[in-house]
Structure formats: structure tokens, C-alpha cells
Amino acid sequence: MTIQTSLGRRGFLASTTAAGAFSLGFSFPWASAQAAEVQELNAWVVIHPDDKVVIRIARSEMGQGTLTGLAQLVAEELECDWSKVTTEYPTPSENVRRNRVWKNYSTGGSRGIRESNQYVREGGAIAREMLIAAAAAEWKVPAAECKAADSKVTHSSGKSATYGQLAAAAAKLELPKEVKLKDPKDWKVAGKPLKRLDTLPKLTGQMTYGIDIKMPGMLTASVRACPVHGGKLKSFDAAKVEKMPGVKQVLSIDNNAVVVVADTYWNAKQALDKLPVEWDVGKLGEVQQDQITAMLKEGLGASEAFVGNKAGDARAAIDGAAKKVEAVYSFPWQHHVNMEPMNATARFTREKCEVWCGTQNGEAALAAAAEAAELPVAKCDVYKTILGTGFGRRGRADYVRQAVLVAKQMPGTPVKLIWSREEDMTHGTYHPTTMCKLTGGLDKDGNLVGLHVRISGQSILAALLPQNLQNGMDPAVFQGFANGGPEAAYGYTVPNLLVDHAMRNPHLTPGFWRGVNTNQNAVYMECFMDELAEAAGQDPLAFRMKMLKPKYAAVLKAATDKAGYGKPLPAGHFHGIAQIMGYGSYVAGVAEVSVSADGVLKVHKITAATDPGHVVNPAQIERQVAGSFVYGLSAALYGEITLKDGAVEQTNFDSYNVMRIDEMPKVETVLAPSGGFWGGVGEPTIAVAAPAVLNGIYKATGKRVRELPLMHQELKKGA
Amino acid sequence: MAVLNVNGKSVQASADPRTPLLWVLRDTLGMTGTKYGCGIAQCGACTVHIDGVATRSCQVPLSATNGKKITTIEGLAQDGKLNKIQAAWLANDVPQCGYCQSGMIMAATALLAAKPNPTDADIDAAMTNVCRCGTYQQVREAIHAAAKA
Ligand code: FES
Numbered sequence: 059m060t061i062q063t064s065l066g067r068r069g070f071l072a073s074t075t076a077a078g079a080f081s082l083g084f085s086f087p088w089a090s091a092q093a094a095e096v097q098e099l100n101a102w103v104v105i106h107p108d109d110k111v112v113i114r115i116a117r118s119e120m121g122q123g124t125l126t127g128l129a130q131l132v133a134e135e136l137e138c139d140w141s142k143v144t145t146e147y148p149t150p151s152e153n154v155r156r157n158r159v160w161k162n163y164s165t166g167g168s169r170g171i172r173e174s175n176q177y178v179r180e181g182g183a184i185a186r187e188m189l190i191a192a193a194a195a196e197w198k199v200p201a202a203e204c205k206a207a208d209s210k211v212t213h214s215s216g217k218s219a220t221y222g223q224l225a226a227a228a229a230k231l232e233l234p235k236e237v238k239l240k241d242p243k244d245w246k247v248a249g250k251p252l253k254r255l256d257t258l259p260k261l262t263g264q265m266t267y268g269i270d271i272k273m274p275g276m277l278t279a280s281v282r283a284c285p286v287h288g289g290k291l292k293s294f295d296a297a298k299v300e301k302m303p304g305v306k307q308v309l310s311i312d313n314n315a316v317v318v319v320a321d322t323y324w325n326a327k328q329a330l331d332k333l334p335v336e337w338d339v340g341k342l343g344e345v346q347q348d349q350i351t352a353m354l355k356e357g358l359g360a361s362e363a364f365v366g367n368k369a370g371d372a373r374a375a376i377d378g379a380a381k382k383v384e385a386v387y388s389f390p391w392q393h394h395v396n397m398e399p400m401n402a403t404a405r406f407t408r409e410k411c412e413v414w415c416g417t418q419n420g421e422a423a424l425a426a427a428a429e430a431a432e433l434p435v436a437k438c439d440v441y442k443t444i445l446g447t448g449f450g451r452r453g454r455a456d457y458v459r460q461a462v463l464v465a466k467q468m469p470g471t472p473v474k475l476i477w478s479r480e481e482d483m484t485h486g487t488y489h490p491t492t493m494c495k496l497t498g499g500l501d502k503d504g505n506l507v508g509l510h511v512r513i514s515g516q517s518i519l520a521a522l523l524p525q526n527l528q529n530g531m532d533p534a535v536f537q538g539f540a541n542g543g544p545e546a547a548y549g550y551t552v553p554n555l556l557v558d559h560a561m562r563n564p565h566l567t568p569g570f571w572r573g574v575n576t577n578q579n580a581v582y583m584e585c586f587m588d589e590l591a592e593a594a595g596q597d598p599l600a601f602r603m604k605m606l607k608p609k610y611a612a613v614l615k616a617a618t619d620k621a622g623y624g625k626p627l628p629a630g631h632f633h634g635i636a637q638i639m640g641y642g643s644y645v646a647g648v649a650e651v652s653v654s655a656d657g658v659l660k661v662h663k664i665t666a667a668t669d670p671g672h673v674v675n676p677a678q679i680e681r682q683v684a685g686s687f688v689y690g691l692s693a694a695l696y697g698e699i700t701l702k703d704g705a706v707e708q709t710n711f712d713s714y715n716v717m718r719i720d721e722m723p724k725v726e727t728v729l730a731p732s733g734g735f736w737g738g739v740g741e742p743t744i745a746v747a748a749p750a751v752l753n754g755i756y757k758a759t760g761k762r763v764r765e766l767p768l769m770h771q772e773l774k775k776g777a
Numbered sequence: 778m779a780v781l782n783v784n785g786k787s788v789q790a791s792a793d794p795r796t797p798l799l800w801v802l803r804d805t806l807g808m809t810g811t812k813y814g815c816g817i818a819q820c821g822a823c824t825v826h827i828d829g830v831a832t833r834s835c836q837v838p839l840s841a842t843n844g845k846k847i848t849t850i851e852g853l854a855q856d857g858k859l860n861k862i863q864a865a866w867l868a869n870d871v872p873q874c875g876y877c878q879s880g881m882i883m884a885a886t887a888l889l890a891a892k893p894n895p896t897d898a899d900i901d902a903a904m905t906n907v908c909r910c911g912t913y914q915q916v917r918e919a920i921h922a923a924a925k926a
């Protein structure tokens with residue numbers, strides 16, 4: 059294929075920041091390109107005289123492997139030697155200065171590869187063509203007679219030059235206007251199960267996360283925001299703790315949080331714990347969990363709702379059906395529990411504000427820093443570190459704002475602000491809570507003729523991105539139920555369908571939580587599918603297959619075939635199934651579970667199939683899929699945030715449990731790429747974890763679990 | 778001023794004796810390979826070896842380290858050579874984000890020292906560290922691989 063290139067002309071600007079001067083352990087922008095002999099061929103590719111290739115990656119690495127996958131795509135087109143590849147992050151402000159040459163920095167929605175594959179491959183291809191053109195000019199031969207491979211350009215005459223030798227001449231050439239991208243079937247680097255590029259420093263303690271930033275004269279801040287989201291600071295008594303060891307300053311920010319700045323984190327935290335604070339929480343301080351439940355329940359029967367998907371007349375079809383099935387499900391708030399608690403380091407002067415942090419959205423972090431600093435964006439910089447997980451939480455820049463607000467009160471002093479685990483747990487942006495009433499009508503032959511899915515509950519967009527609402531409706535609520543589209547379309551053909559949403563927004567801030575709304579929507583739909591199949595007297599797989607569109611059916615078949623669905627299992631073991639489309643990919647899972655006589659659940663094995671269109675790194679997809687089950691099953695087993703007096707009750711791992719290795723089932727991944735599209739892999743599989751297990755539990759116990767987490771459910775037979 | 782033995786070297790640290798070893802390592806000695814995850818002995822991110830025993834350093838006050846041999850993630854590789862567990866981690870491409878992995882590697886190294894050929898049940902019992910990326914499957918495979926190496 060031939061495509062128009064969209065990359066801007068290189069315009070290398072030497073860094074004016076001191077970022078490279080600190081030993082940060084992670085490759086920072088421009089550090090590699092400061093030596094004069096190092097050549098930037100275009101925004102994505104820098105080549106050193108010794109053939110080292112630096113590939114610039116705009117998306118954030120948080121464990122999902124996007125850094126390696128994107129580098130594979132660039133390297134594939136560049137035809138460079140993979141062993142010579144390293145990566146670096148261009149700063150968000152460099153992106154601003156260069157007219158957004160690296161485009162979108164936001165790293166969420168499993169978009170890293172699926173949204174940027176085209177332009178990063180172009181970046182590699184353009185650089186390759188420039189190197190070939192430089193060699194052809196040098197040798198005075200037609201470029202068409204030259205070939206690029208393994209970081210060398212060769213000519214049929216036997217002439218050969220390395221990329222390092224050609225880079226200086228290539229860098230002087232105009233960028234080609236058109237390049238041809240390789241057919242994925244010819245890939246040698248992309249599509250292969252290559253090892254990650256960033257492993258070694260993670261084994262020796264050398265990797266620098268945001269929380270590890272050190273710089274001369276740096277102080278550390280510990281923060282406590284009002285425990286009730288939306289509450290205000292009334293007063294605090296700094297004098298009580300000012301004399302404690304190491305304390306430098308006691309202050310407040312945004313009229314809703316108190317901060318102690320000290321020489322070390324421990325000293326800051328000790329003083330903060332002793333700091334007397336009074337909050338003004340008003341009526342919000344009276345909100346209890348049962349009121350939230352009542353609020354959502356009311357929405358299930360409300361007459362007004364936003365319609366997300368509609369075909370035929372579902373209500374009439376259900377009324378006229380031979381058999382009616384109805385069930386109510388619910389999904390509690392979830393916390394992200396990022397392994398590395400939120401943190402950011404900021405240094406402020408009237409001329410410049412700099413921030414070092416892990417963020418899923420460098421541009422949003424830059425905007426937040428500028429706003430908090432009250433400086434123009436051009437006077438601010440954000441240096442991204444690797445993230446100790448993100449899961450959607452680090453797309454929000456509230457912790458960046460806090461760090462800058464603290465640094466602003468101590469001009470010139472770098473301040474590292476660290477949230478304690480307790481602060482992190484109680485000031486999340488939580489997976490939204492919803493309930494769902496599903497009503498289905500079956501004809502006398504057991505065909506689903508009408509389905510009404512009523513979702514009641516929280517909207518993320520209403521809280522975080524109200525500008526993205528569509529006439530008040532949050533379209534993201536319908537992930538997995540959408541009427542077509544490349545993102546999260548509904549997979550079943552049901553002649554009469556109505557999916558609607560009664561928006562009910564409690565005060566606790568919701569947010570994007572890995573997998574977002576596919577998580578609960580898959581529980582609702584896929585568990586109810588099993589209920590419908592039973593009412594129809596049919597096997598859950600056969601019942602689904604009658605209604606599933608081809609790509610959905612193919613991936614479910616791939617999973618069930620691999621798992622041996624329908625074949626004999628060890629005594630007491632049962633299979634539960636689930637499928638969904640999310641983030642552009644089709645996924646399905648089979649859970650093999652048992653429940654002991656005294657009600658102990660064991661998930662023995664998961665077989666998961668994914669059709670992401672194209673596979674960039676099968677080994678990393680396997681890891682994402684296995685990790686997705688840890689994330690999804692942790693939520694299903696334990697995940698639940700509740701409110702008391704308006705505040706989050708859970709504070710740490712002792713009150714918010716997560717899965718450990720002893721509960722991890724064996725996960726077998728089946729890759730079933732059908733080509734022709736690019737789907738994400740970091741998130742979609744999470745959604746099938748809970749419903750597959752719940753459907754298996756029903757087969758094992760005869761109990762329909764419609765409320766999570768499972769830790770509250772009695773699974774003992776007869777109980 | 779306390780004197781600690783960290784990774785075979787004697788180092789001085791001036792901090793309140795009640796300060797957890799985790800924060801002495803990170804903030805006083807600048808050794809940030811040991812991670813903070815919970816501060817209450819739940820997650821294992823802060824695991825170090827004290828006299829060879831895998832220990833959660835967020836629970837050990839500086840005052841209790843007197844005369845003890847402390848090994849951190851920075852001290853596992855000898856003369857630039859990774860230990861067996863680190864090498865197996867590299868070969869099996871274990872880490873995702875990597876944040877929990879210092880603790881994982883310290884726990885696995887202690888496990889292998891105590892039980893050179895651990896069973897799955899041994900792994901379940903010894904490896905109680907949290908990994909939110911969900912690398913458990915690779916952790917298990919890499920421990921078995923290291924045992925065979
Ligand atoms: S930080 Fe010590 S166990 Fe979590």
C-alpha cells in the first residue's frame with residue numbers, strides 16, 4: 059500500500075532543560091541526541107554513528123508492553139538490527155513545540171498500538187527511504203537498486219554501508235512524501251514473540267519510577283485530602299507538628315488538602331498523621347452505602363433513560379413472548395490499586411515549572427502543571443518516567459496538580475509528593491457502580507425474540523469529561539452493547555432489542571478502570587445469556603452460537619474448542635463461558651471451576667481466545683491476557699469499595715484484598731487474528747473473567763450469583 | 778547515627794531509630810530499588826533479606842537492624858552477573874511494569890536458597906507478594922526454570 063506521509067519536518071531543538079543532568083536511570087528525551095554526530099532522521103528515528111537506533115515513543119509504558127510493540131513496528135519498517143534498538147520518550151512540551159508531531163500521548167483504551175500503528179510505521183519507513191536515498195546518492199546509483207536490511211544499505215554491485223555511516227547524509231535530505239508499508243505477512247520483527255526492551259533494570263533495582271526520583275535539595279511531601287470527595291478544609295493546626303523531626307513546612311492546597319513537607323517521606327508522613335485537621339463535608343458526610351444502592355435501584359424502573367441501542371420493539375416482543383425471563387445484577391465500585399502509589403515531583407520558579415512523574419497522558423499532565431503553576435505551557439515541562447502500573451488512574455493529573463501547588467509555595471525547591479497507600483485507596487477515581495435489570499422473551503422454540511437491558515448508575519464522562527456527553531447521554535456506558543462500530547459493538551443478533559441507561563451519579567468520583575464499562579456489561583449480558591439458555595432448555599454455547607455474528611462466534615469457538623468444552627472434565631469441574639467485543643478486539647473465555655462441598659471456589663484453568671486483527675507481539679499478548687485474568691478475577695473475588703459517612707471505607711490491602719499467586723489459575727491463550735483491523739489487547743479480556751467464572755459456579759452449585767464480589771457469597775450447597 | 782551492613786558494605790545512616798528500614802534505604806541511603814507498596818506488611822514490594830531471610834522492610838525499624846546483614850535487590854548481582862532468579866526472570870521475560878519485581882525476586886531468591894527444588898505448593902506459600910500486572914504465571918514458570926538451571 060502507498061500512503062501519504064503526515065510527519066512534520068524534523069526541527070531538532072536542543073533541550074534547554076536540565077533533565078539529562080540528573081541520573082534518572084531511564085532514557086530521557088534528547089539525552090541521546092545532544093551529541094552533534096547523532097542524527098535525527100525524523101521525529102521517530104534517531105541514529106548514532108555506532109548504528110545504535112533510538113526510537114521515540116509517545117505513549118506511556120506502564121507494563122502493557124506498548125514501548126516494545128511500537129518499537130517493533132518502527133524497526134520493522136526501518137529494517138534495522140533489533141539488537142541495536144533503544145527507546146526514549148519525547149516530552150509533551152516538545153510535542154507542543156513541534157506542532158504535535160508525535161500526535162496523541164494519551165495511553166488508555168488499549169490504544170497504544172491500534173491507534174498509532176500507521177504513523178509509527180510510516181516513521182520507520184520514511185527513515186529507511188532516506189537512508190537508501192543517501193546511499194544511492196553517495197554511490198551514484200538508482201535508489202531502486204539499493205536494499206535496506208539489518209541496519210545496512212547494500213547495492214547489487216556489492217557496495218554496502220551501515221545506517222550509522224549514512225545517517226549524517228540522510229538527515230540532510232527532504233522527507234519523502236510517500237512511502238510503502240510492508241505487508242504484515244512479510245514482517246520479521248513485528249508479529250514475533252520478542253522479549254521486552256525494558257526488562258534488565260527491573261531486575262536489579264535500577265529502573266526509575268516516579269516515586270524513585272532524586273535530585274539535589276529535594277524535599278518530600280505527604281498529603282491528606284478531605285476524606286469525603288467534594289468536601290473542604292476547615293482548619294488545621296500547623297504549630298502542633300512544625301517542630302517534629304525533619305519537618306520543613308506545613309501547608310494547605312486547593313482548600314481541600316493538607317500537606318507536610320519534610321526531609322524524608324517517613325518524617326513527612328509521621329507529622330501528617332499527627333496534624334490536627336478539621337473538614338467541612340456538609341451533607342455529603344451523611345451519605346451511606348445503602349442510599350447508593352437505593353439510588354441505583356430506583357433507576358432500574360425509571361421512565362426516563364438514554365437509549366444506547368435499539369432494534370424493533372423490545373417491550374412488545376417480550377410482552378408477547380411465550381416465556382419471560384428477568385434478572386437484576388449489580389457491580390460495585392472498584393479501586394485501581396496501582397502497585398506504585400500516586401506521586402509526582404515538581405520544581406517551580408517564576409520562570410519555569412518542571413514535573414517528573416509517571417502519567418498515562420503526558421499532555422494532560424503538562425496542561426495540569428501549567429494551570430496549577432499559573433504559567434504558560436511554554437514555560438512548563440513534564441518528564442515522563444515509567445509507571446508502576448496505570449490501569450486508567452494515571453490518566454488523571456490530580457496528583458500532578460497537587461505536586462505543583464506544593465512546589466509553588468516553596469519556589470526553587472524540588473518537592474516529591476507521595477500518596478500513602480491509604481491516601482491512594484481513598485482518593486481514587488473508582489470503577490463506576492451500576493445495576494442492571496435484564497428482561498428477555500423467548501418464543502415457544504426457545505429463540506430470544508426480545509431483550510431489554512436497563513442499566514442504572516454512574517457515568518464516567520459526566521464526572522470527568524462532560525464535554526464528551528451527547529445530549530446528556532454517556533455513550534461509553536454502552537461499551538459492549540453498541541450498535542455496530544469498530545470499538546465495542548454488541549455481538550448478538552436479537553430482533554427486538556433495547557439497551558438504555560438511567561444515569562444516577564453518586565458523589566464518589568468515577569474513572570476509567572482498565573476495561574472500563576465492558577467489565578460490568580459483560581457480567582450482565584453473559585450471565586443473563588446463560589439464564590436465557592437454561593430457560594430455553596439449551597446449552598449455553600449452542601444458544602449463543604445461534605445469535606452471534608461471525609467474528610464473535612469464531613473467537614468463542616476457538617476458546618471452547620481449545621478448552622474441550624462439552625467433553626468430560628475431572629469430577630466436580632465445570633466450564634463457564636463468556637464473550638465480548640471491546641477495544642476493537644473480539645475475546646472469549648472458558649473458565650474451569652469447582653466448588654467444594656463447603657463452598658470453596660477454585661478456578662482451575664482459563665482458556666482465553668483473542669482476535670485483535672493483527673498480532674504485533676504474541677508473547678506480550680499472552681502476558682496481557684494472563685494479567686487481565688488476575689485483574690478481572692481480583693475484582694470478581696474481592697473488589698468492592700463502599701461508603702460510610704460519605705467517605706471510602708477501604709484503606710489498604712487488608713481491607714481491599716487482591717489476588718495472589720496461590721489463587722491464579724493456569725491461563726492458556728489462544729490467538730486467533732483474522733487480519734484487516736487493529737484491536738487492543740491490554741483491556742478487553744478482563745471483561746470475560748467474571749462472567750465465565752460465575753457461569754461455571756452456577757453449573758457447579760445451581761446458584762446464580764448476581765452480586766459481586768464473590769467473597770460475600772455463600773456457595774455451599776443447600777446454604 | 779546508625780551503622781548498617783547493606784550488600785556487604787558498612788554504611789552510616791542518620792535517621793530516627795523508629796524509621797522503617799524501607800525508608801532508610803530509599804530516602805536516607807538513596808537505594809530506591811526496594812519499593813513502597815502498602816507500608817503494612819501486605820504487599821511484599823519492600824522485601825529485602827535480613828540475615829538471609831526474606832523480610833518486609835516496611836515493618837523493620839532501623840533500631841532492629843544493628844549487626845544484621847541486609848541484602849537488597851541492588852546487591853543480588855555479583856560482579857555484574859545476575860543471580861539464578863534474576864537470570865530466569867530475564868529469560869522468561871517476567872516483569873510487566875516491574876514495580877513489584879524487586880520484592881518478587883527477593884522472595885524467590887530466599888525461597889530457592891531454602892528449597893532448591895520448590896513445588897507449586899512451596900511457591901504458593903512463599904510467594905505472597907502482590908503483582909497487580911498479574912505476572913504470577915511467569916513468576917511460577919521462572920522459579921521452576923531457575924531451580925533446574
Ligand atoms: S510496603 Fe512493605 S509489605 Fe507492602
Ligand code: FES
Nearest residue numbers: 874875908909910
Ligand atoms: S509487574 Fe507490575 S505490579 Fe508486578
